[in-house]
Amino acid sequence: MNTCTKVFLRKKEISGDRISLYLDFYPPIRNPHTNRLSRREGLGIYLYGHPANAREREFNASMMEKAEAIRCRRFEQLLNEQFGFLDKEKLRIDFLEYFRKKCFKKYQKWKIVYQHFYDFCEGKCTVGEINEDFCKKFQAYLLKGGRRDGRKSKLAHNSIAGYWSTFRTLLKEAYQEKLLRENINDFLEKIEWKDTKIEFLSLDEVKKLAATPCKHEVLRRASLFSCMTGLRISDIQQLRWEHIVKTEDGYVMRIRTEKTDEEATLPISEEALAFCGEREEGLVFKTLKRSMINYPLRAWIKEAGINRRITFHCFRHTYATLQMAMSSNPYVVSQALTHKNLETTLRYTHEVPTALLETLGKIKIKPK
Known part of the structure; x- marks a missing residue:
């Protein structure tokens, strides 16, 4: 950023027999908000062009003193590289x-x-x-x-x-x-969230979907892939083949989630990997479109005999709920879902009463 060493007070004749005062910077200064060079600053101070009496002459003298005071203040600010006075330019930013x-x-x-x-x-x-x-x-x-x-x-x-x-x-x-x-x-006050019932598919319903043909095969594969990995639609659309790598323990996905911007290394089963199709370059589900998760998805779910409102995000709920029903470690499931706190993951236990009953049954206080 250029440091201005000179600030001049200038006059300009305008309509109504008035004179407008402004500051002239040399060299020009770069506005840190707009990145544009600024040469002038209007002061909003006007003088009588031809003062007709003592009152008008006194007014002009008073305005000139104020303008000169501003000029001196600007010079000091620029020497200290303080550009707060340009905030009025910032207010006009789109x-x-x-x-x-x-x-x-x-x-x-x-x-x-x-x-x-x-x-x-x-x-x-x-x-x-x-x-x-x-x-x-x-x-x-x-x-x-x-x-x-x-x-x-x-x-x-x-x-x-x-x-x-x-x-x-x-x-x-x-x-x-x-x-x-x-x-x-x-x-500003927050808008509090309301507790709602989490919709998810049972394992039998997932199997029904897998056995039901879909007009868009890529939608079918992506949906079942989400049921088996818990990935969001945004992350599935961005998943590339180079993100899927083989390690000593099997295949993993190394991704950065779009919503939370978190880096994660997630294991992927052979069955889930099969839904990705033949390995090639670029995107894994390259023909998957957002429009498919509306009517085409609803039609496919209905054809599978599932008569509930199931969205694509419900496949993520399905993964989490089925994992919790299988008594998986909540911390591990939380990592797989890239949740920032464990409480978000634990809410899925409320949707699995059988798992809760099994847990409660493990606590025994009566002597044998």
């Missing part, structure tokens, strides 16, 4: 564009939240508009539960809670990157 670029580095939910926020602000939003009141209005917008897909039913409460949590993460990152002056999250 916050919506900042959000959009963030989505490239994040997982799918960020893109969904971006679309909701785009609709809310009608495609225009600057950094200067982001404040407590504006964010609370967006929260209220989400709580109304409107859907972007045109369906009349409202968004599920936990979907809204997740979207709001993602937006608050965006605000936190914008504050940490000094785009926002204050941490607005300090003034």
Whole structure:
């Protein structure tokens, strides 16, 4: 960044017989927020072009003193490489564009939240508009539960809670990157999650799916692969053959999960590996599309005789629940699911009453 050594006070004649005062930097300074070179700073101070009396002349003299004081302060700030006075440039930065670029580095939910926020602000939003009141209005917008897909039913409460949590993460990152002056999250309430029943498939239902032909074979293979590994759709779509390597103990997947950005080395069974198909270069499930997990998935599940609402994410629940039902070590299952805390994994025990009964039955206090 260039250090400015000279700051000049300049005048410019404008309409209405007025003179506008501004600062001229030489050499130009680079704005740390926009990365653009700045040569001028408008002061918002105006003089009478032709003062007609003593009052107007006194006014001009007073304004010149204020402008000179600002010039001296700017000179000192630039010598100390303090560029906070450029914050007014930062306020004009396109916050919506900042959000959009963030989505490239994040997982799918960020893109969904971006679309909701785009609709809310009608495609225009600057950094200067982001404040407590504006964010609370967006929260209220989400709580109304409107859907972007045109369906009349409202968004599920936990979907809204997740979207709001993602937006608050965006605000936190914008504050940490000094785009926002204050941490607005300090003034925003969370939307609490509600306990919901976790949908999953029984082992017999998984076998039914495996035996049922699917219009999209890649969807069938990816779904069963998720049941056997617990991988999310986002991670399955990004899985590449070079991520699957052979070790002394068998095959493992070395991946970085999209949602949690966690690196993990996960064992993969021979049966699960078979669903990947013939080994080649690039993506494992290269023809798998997001659109397939909607109607095509529902149709396939119905053909298998399963008459419940099962989403692709339910295959991840299936893996976790079946593992817990088999009395697998919860810590190991937590690692396989790349959960950040064990409590998230333990919730699957509530869906397996038989496993709980077996555990309770192991505690005996009566003497033989």
